[in-house]
Amino acid sequence: MLKAVILIGGPLKGTRFRPLSLDIPKPLFPVAGLPMIQHHIEACVNVPNLKEILILGYYPTSELTQFVADMVQEYKVNIRYLQEFTALGTAGGLYHFRDQIRSGNPEAFFVLNGDVCADFPLVEMLRFHQEKKASLVTIMATEATRQQSVHYGCIVQDRDTSEVTHYVEKPSTFVSTLINCGVYICSIEIFQTFAAVFNTRQQEYYNDASGNGNRKEAAVIYLEIDVLMPLAGTGRVFALQTSNWWSQLKTAGSAIYANRHYLELYHSRHMDRLAQEDFVGEKEKEKEKEKRCNIIGDVYIHPTATVHTTATLGPNVSIEAGAVIGPGVRIRESIVLSGATILDHSLVLHSIVGRGSHVGQWTRVEGTPCDPNPNKPFAKMDNPPLFNSDGRLNPSITILGCSVKVPSEVILLNSIVLPYKELTRSFKNEIIL
Structure with missing residues (x-):
């Protein structure tokens, strides 16, 4: 059994998407006729044996209740929105809601950033992850230009085994043209790593008596910095390089670009959505x-x-x-x-x-x-x-x-x-x- 988690952030994020996010939550902004994260949900429901989709963020529940109800009705799959009490980072929410993710004993779960758009190769990722028995995390990766790569998480990969040997989030100098797409599949054992980070952070929090305000909140955990960077080179992280279309959706301008590509994808999957x-x-x-x-x-x-x-x-x-x-x-x-x-x-x-x-x-x-x-x-x-x-x-x-x-x-x-x-x-x- 499998699950999927979609990370959508909250109203304090998405400022570069204004003024479009002033009257509608950014994850629900329509691209090619569907709310942005409905494209993620469609990709997830096409994965065999995926039983539940959890949406994590700190938008007020009232802003997503109707959308979640509509998605359950349309796709006949269990979908829930779990509201974080504050911004917890890309892995903090996963750890905070660990019991909800682990319930039902799934063998693995997908994690998708809500602000990326792509022709998601989730079935291919699952197959790849299952082949790598030692893998805690499999990252969806793609090629970028040398100049642009430094704005993303950069991956150094063993070409023969696909193992991630080195990972740097937004490096100051060039590391690699292979970048992190913000789409992952994780084994359940990853929660032990999250717990270790949380406990270490908690110790640091209470041991730092300086009171200078620089102490990190223990609950705030970043998947890229606190988990992937230390795990790289341990034989537990792998990357699947894809040539499928992928883009971030950070600004309003990128919505037009995403709109074009999602419309193009309808040719192979939903021809009925295109106007004749x-x-x-x-x-x-x-x-x-x-x-x-x-x-x-x-x-x-x-x-x-x-x-x-x-x-x-x-x-x-x-x-x-x-x-x-x-x-x-x-x-x-x-x-x-x-x-x-x-x-x-x-x-x-x-x-x-x-x-x-x-x-x-x-x-x-x-x-x-x-x-x-x-x-x-x-x-x-x-x-x-x-x-x-x-x-x-x-x-x-x-x-x-x-x-x-x-x-x-x-x-x-x-x-x-x-x-x-x-x-x-x-x-x-x-x-x-």
């Missing part, structure tokens, strides 16, 4: 079907969205529930969230239109894509700071927070608009507070 060229919204179905909206490439349209027959969508567009897309609208490489309205002949490129937002007629909303460099093999998404060294806003996608009103006949370029703002003119490279 004959799509019409529910309200349009009663009318004559002489012409349908024009679909280019991969597009997801929620059944309750209304899209005018003269609109053109795609490639790589997601239209969420209740959105209204008017005549002659053109949308590309964008996500339109629930209840948003885009009026006649407006253009939306490389942007996220927030929930309940309103874009007027003949308006241009455009951002700058921040995709990985296509000319560099293994390049990952860069997560640049909001501002460059000159204090100017770095070019990125345009984001409208929830319930933003954009008037007709204006241009909004490379800008971020916080919720509930009513714009009166064009903006370029600005944050509208």
Whole structure:
């Protein structure tokens, strides 16, 4: 029997995802029509004999209750949300809820970071982990560029046995181009290692009488630093290198990139989720079907969205529930969230239109894509700071927070608009507070 644990952090995290995380928890932000961690859940339920999925984080329970109920209903698997009393680190929550994870005596459990997106090779990881009898932890690993690798956990691996001989979390100098994907499968014996770390930390906490405030809370344990780094080279940690698509989802810009890849994955698994060229919204179905909206490439349209027959969508567009897309609208490489309205002949490129937002007629909303460099093999998404060294806003996608009103006949370029703002003119490279 197997279990899976999804780590989602809490409201104090995900600040780089603002303003999108101001009105909806980041793990529930829709990517390709599904809340972000529903993609994790789908990957887990496809693993044979996986009986329970535990979601760990410190969001208030009320924010996830409905989502968990919906997932149980849809996938017919036991799913629970366990709320941490405070931020406990990537392994602190696992140790705190050790009894819930160990109940039922699973042979192993998956651990997935909630802010990564991927074509998760969980079945392959399980097979690999079972072959390595000595393995306490198997890490999903992928190749990165030499320059980008230092922003991740770096793995040095024995090429013959796949054993991790050295591990460094975000090193200051180059170590390896093989990086940790934040997806693991652990044997139950790993809890002995967690307990040892916890007990050592507790001793340090009480022995440090200086009272200088630098003492580490014993319950806060980081899987990467406190567990993987000491275990590397002991013959108990292995890495499965995958060539499957993988990316972090740290910023709003990375949501557009993830949206594109998840839509592409639907071709092989959920073709029914992709809009065909004959799509019409529910309200349009009663009318004559002489012409349908024009679909280019991969597009997801929620059944309750209304899209005018003269609109053109795609490639790589997601239209969420209740959105209204008017005549002659053109949308590309964008996500339109629930209840948003885009009026006649407006253009939306490389942007996220927030929930309940309103874009007027003949308006241009455009951002700058921040995709990985296509000319560099293994390049990952860069997560640049909001501002460059000159204090100017770095070019990125345009984001409208929830319930933003954009008037007709204006241009909004490379800008971020916080919720509930009513714009009166064009903006370029600005944050509208």
